[in-house]
Amino acid sequence: MSIADRLTRWLGELRAFGRGPLVARLLIAVGGLIALLVPALQPWDQMDAVSIAAGALLLVCLVLPDSAAALLFLLVVLVGWLFRAPVEVGWSTVVTALGLLLLHLASAYAAQLPSYAKVGRRSLRRWLLPTSIAVLLAPLVAIGASVVRGAGVPGSLIVTVAALAAATAAVWFASGQSVND
Incomplete structure (x- = not known):
C-alpha cells in the first residue's frame, strides 16, 4: 500500500x-x-x-x-x-x-x-448508572479516607481499601457485568 x-x-x-x-x-x-x-x-x-x-x-x-x-x-x-x-x-x-x-x-x-x-442514546444509558456511581463515590471515598486518616484509628488502611473495593464492586455490578463473564 x-x-x-x-x-x-x-x-x-x-x-x-x-x-x-x-x-x-x-x-x-x-x-x-x-x-x-x-x-x-x-x-x-x-x-x-x-x-x-x-x-x-x-x-x-x-x-x-x-x-x-x-x-x-x-x-x-x-x-x-x-x-x-x-x-x-x-x-x-x-x-x-x-x-x-x-x-x-x-x-x-x-x-x-x-x-x-x-x-444513539440507548448506548449511553448502559454507561449512565456506573458512571454516576463512580463519580459520586470517588469524592466520598477521598473524604472518608481523609477523615479516617486524621482520626488515628488502627486499621484505617484496611477501611480505606475496603471502601475502594466496595466502590469498585458497586460500579462493576451496576454496569451489568456478572462474575462469570
Whole structure:
C-alpha cells in the first residue's frame, strides 16, 4: 500500500468519524487535561518528566483509546503525584481523581466503538448508572479516607481499601457485568 493510499484511507476514516466517538475522545481530552493541569498548578514542584510523558500518553489515548495508553497515563500521573505531592488529601486530590476517572470511563467507552460508529442514546444509558456511581463515590471515598486518616484509628488502611473495593464492586455490578463473564 502506497503512502497516497494510506493517506486517502486515513482521510476517509476521518470524514466518517461519528459524533459519539468524537464526544468520547473530547471527554478523554478534558479528563486528561484536568489530571495534567491540576498537579502542575500546585505549589509543590512536579517533575517535568511526568508532564512530558503524560502529555504524550494523552495524545495516544485520543488516537488509540483501546490501547494501554490510558492505563499508563493513570500510572504516570499517580507516580508523579506520589513522589512530590504533600500527604494531605485536599480538593486538588479530588479534582485530579475526578479527571482521571473521566479519562478512564471515556477511554473504556471509546475503546468499544469504531471511529465511524453512529451512537444513539440507548448506548449511553448502559454507561449512565456506573458512571454516576463512580463519580459520586470517588469524592466520598477521598473524604472518608481523609477523615479516617486524621482520626488515628488502627486499621484505617484496611477501611480505606475496603471502601475502594466496595466502590469498585458497586460500579462493576451496576454496569451489568456478572462474575462469570
